[in-house]
Amino acid sequence: MSICDMWHIHFGRLMGWIDQDKDRAKAFKVAKLAQSDLLQSQIISETKKIAFADIREAYDINGNILNVNEMPDNIAAAIVSVDVFESNLSGECIGQTKKLKLQNKLEALKLLSDFLGMTRTIHQIEAGSSLEDLVAGSFAESEERKDV
Secondary structure, eight states: OHHHHHTOOOOOHHHHHHHHHHHHHHHHHHHHHHHHHHHHHHHHHHHHHHHHHOGGGGGGGGBBBBBGGGGGGHHHHHHHEEEEEEEEEEEEEEEEEEEEEEEHHHHHHHHHHHHHHOOOOOOOOOOOHHHHHHHHHHHHHHHHHHHO
8 A cells, every 4th residue: 555545645746745845855765765775675685585595494304394484484485386285095195295396596596696797698789791891991991091
């Protein structure tokens, strides 16, 4: 719920009131930047949980999957689903198979490395001329200028 909805204020009127005073406008801008920084920090934090999740932390010492409320926060954040399959014999449960599915670790690592500037994209441009043609052309122009 937005603050405008909460206080039953029209957004345009609120922005007009903020813009009427320079100090108020400056404080609003600072608050929006802080909010943006916080959001960015939260996104990075959640992405790090996925990127560095170690599935071994989802199991107890006997190899059983922990209850979700017992899992470390970073593991719980990385889980997409927990599937439970029961084996029945004559209507009686004789065993369970549990399957964990985690978020895409490689995608999370890629997102973090992109954010940190660790990757780069190479763009190719087709100019119709090779580098050699361009260099040869510049030498030819240079020689023509000397003759004049």
